[in-house]
Amino acid sequence: GREPALLTRAREASVLLVVDLGQEAPSDQGDVVALISDRQAEGKPTLVTFGFRLDDLAPRYGAHFERRLVEGAARVDLGGGA
Numbered sequence: 643g644r645e646p647a648l649l650t651r652a653r654e655a656s657v658l659l660v661v662d663l664g665q666e667a668p669s670d671q672g673d674v675v676a677l678i679s680d681r682q683a684e685g686k687p688t689l690v691t692f693g694f695r696l697d698d699l700a701p702r703y704g705a706h707f708e709r710r711l712v713e714g715a716a717r718v719d720l721g722g723g724a
Contacts (some may be wrong), residue, residue: 653677653681655686656686657688658689660674660678660680660689660690660691661692662691662692663691664694671703675703678707678710679707684713690711692699696717699712
């Protein structure tokens with residue numbers, strides 16, 4: 643019934659780096675969305691990397707999460723073209 647310790651630490655961190663969003667197990671996707679959404683609502687800095695196109699974010703996680711992730715965000719695209 644309690645939140646896992648790692649998730650609690652991530653929620654409380656002053657800055658969080660989420661590497662390779664989209665690699666989590668489908669059963670963990672809700673926890674990741676809630677974590678990032680809660681941190682954004684609290685104004686805590688969260689850096690997120692992912693290896694898919696930004697256009698694919700809403701179909702994977704929902705439009706609400708996409709808005710939360712990109713509103714006021716600085717975007718760095720390291721893609722090689724296309």
